[in-house]
Amino acid sequence: MARSAVAIIRSLPAWLTAALVLALTLGTLLAVALRAEVGRGLSAGDWSAIRFTVLQAAASAIASVILAIPVARALARRQFRGRGALVMLLGAPFILPVIVAVLGLLAVFGRGGLLNAGLLALGVAPISIYGAGGVVLAHVFFNLPLAVRLILQGWLSIPAERFRLAAQLNAPIWRVLELPMLARHAPGALLVIFLICLTSFAVALTLGGGPRATTVELAIWQAIRFDFDLGRAALLACVQFALCAMAALVAWRITPLNGFGSGLDRTVARWDQSRWDWVWLLLVTLFLVLPLAMILWRGVPSLPDLGPDIYRAAGRSVLVALAATTLTLAGALALSLRGGVLVALVGSLPLAASALVMGTGLFLLVFPFVNPVTVALPVTVGVNAVMAMPFALRLLSPAVADIRSDYGPLAANLALGSWATLRLVILPRLRKPLSFAAGLTMALSIGDLGVVALFATPAQETLPLAMYRLMGAYRMDAAAGAAVLLLFMALGAFWICDSRGQGDADAG
């Protein structure tokens, strides 16, 4: 009897975490479903938002994967100086704040950007980045690197002996080895990217809009912020959830999360190489580096002019990220220690949820009692923590299992007990995945522009939201300055956390 009571207390943190995640995912969904005005049906505008959401996600996924194939092949068969740096660069968009990248893309492809300056010099009419094209462009910017990494893994999974055999037989490598590999790996990459693009609010917010380029999430935001039509927002949130839930579970099974290019640091000796490899590598590097370089070039000079409101927003962002990271790590650790079905549940539910759907549900829940503005930051902390939970779990849970299988018998034989085992064995040995998970959560949370946009006014705004306000007011220099600050905060937070885990705990 006493024993089962102890067991319950020990797994209490895990249950609390699961309760938080369930409340924010399924709970908010219930609030949304109860409030949705199903009777009035979907308007023509709603249908066009659904259509655009699906089409832009499909176009982004297809473009990312098709472009990724030659890049991944070049990386798979070329060894060169800077290859490691390029692979690392391909991991960077995951922690890059979306709004920073959008501003960088504007500087290259926007109205006064590099591309249009070139077109103008050639006497060609300028192109506009706003609308469907811009949304897909930004999604390719974020997901081409992911697609390259997924497909590169496929390439490196082909044993070197097969290439040798194919070369010796003079067999067509593309037909015999590469096409079958792509048939295995490309569908997974397509699905993952499709799912990511279904729930990418910040891109649609900054580059989309209007009747022809409004996503469902953007329509939710407009329904709440402009029309204050909570019934319609709730209905759209149900639609959004249905869209995500369809692809989520399948996609999650095939997403690798293996740090920044670990395992991708080798090439396979082969006897077919093309000069085009270098062109592809150069193009993808330019595509990733130019927008960030433009941000720095435009933003660094205006850093000194940033107002106190920006620094206050930056401070809020850091506090929100610290709180969210604490919650995420504590929850993910508790769940990893407990293991079992809760891990699978909490590890997958947030992936099917969209931050905007959670936000809408929370808005509906708190609105009758308090002014939503007053809870903007706590709500952002909770949503960010829940959204990062699956990533942290995927890093911590297998690591805890490994430690237990390696050192569990020794700890048991030494009668360490569960607290001493946690303190002396598990935490020290978890330092690396814990630090990496902390870095990811900090960077994601600092750069997040999602639920906070539903709740906050300038008095509660975080740095990404402040930056969005500056862009909306066409104060592009100030926005670029804020972008540089945000970029350094997100990458810096990641680096500070991650480097704490880099030292070898077992050395010396």
Next chain:
Amino acid sequence: MLTLDDVTVSKGTFQLRANLQVPPGLTAVIGPSGGGKSTLLAAIAGFGPTVTGRVIWDGDDLSGKEPGQRPVTMLFQDHNLFPHLTIAQNVGLALAPRLKLSVKQSAQVDAVLTDVGLPGLGGRKPAALSGGQIGRAALARCLLSDRPVVLLDEAFAALGPALRAEMLTLVRDRMAQQGRTVIMVTHDPNDARSFADQVLFVAEGVAHPPLKAAAFFYDPSPAAQSYLG
């Protein structure tokens, strides 16, 4: 005296039966691989497999006790030291599972490290030590623990012949001859011949009662004969 009273251990479809007593001193467990040597040790230490019958130490029934609550200290084939803790911390775990060592306990740790030939190496981590030194550090922890039963599950299998002989000498002189009950699984019958007081032969799911080493090798049973070749 360690008694296995009509013990049956089930591990999947595999079963090991043991009805025997192990006297103090060094007992070598030998027999063909897959015969159940490690299973026997796991049953005594309280790991994993289902046990029917009773494991008794000095009249005290150990069945149902957690591994840490048994009078047993064990060395495994690997993972005997925590790589992120220093040698002194690893050894100190025998005295203070929460690693809050008193001055006296720290002195004990230093003394036992000197005993096993590792003076002054307490501040290092296992990665900075050779395989033989790691083995000695793990032995030092067993020496320091006051548990009367010591189980060695091929703990020195990875070492070369000279180092292994050195470890076995330490085990014999510092543990077995001090009255502890040492049960050691080994692949090499010569280890048993040179160092063991008793030999416990395990084959085909049966652990036979230990025999005096000289008697075992002088007149082996037919099964033991076919194993020894």
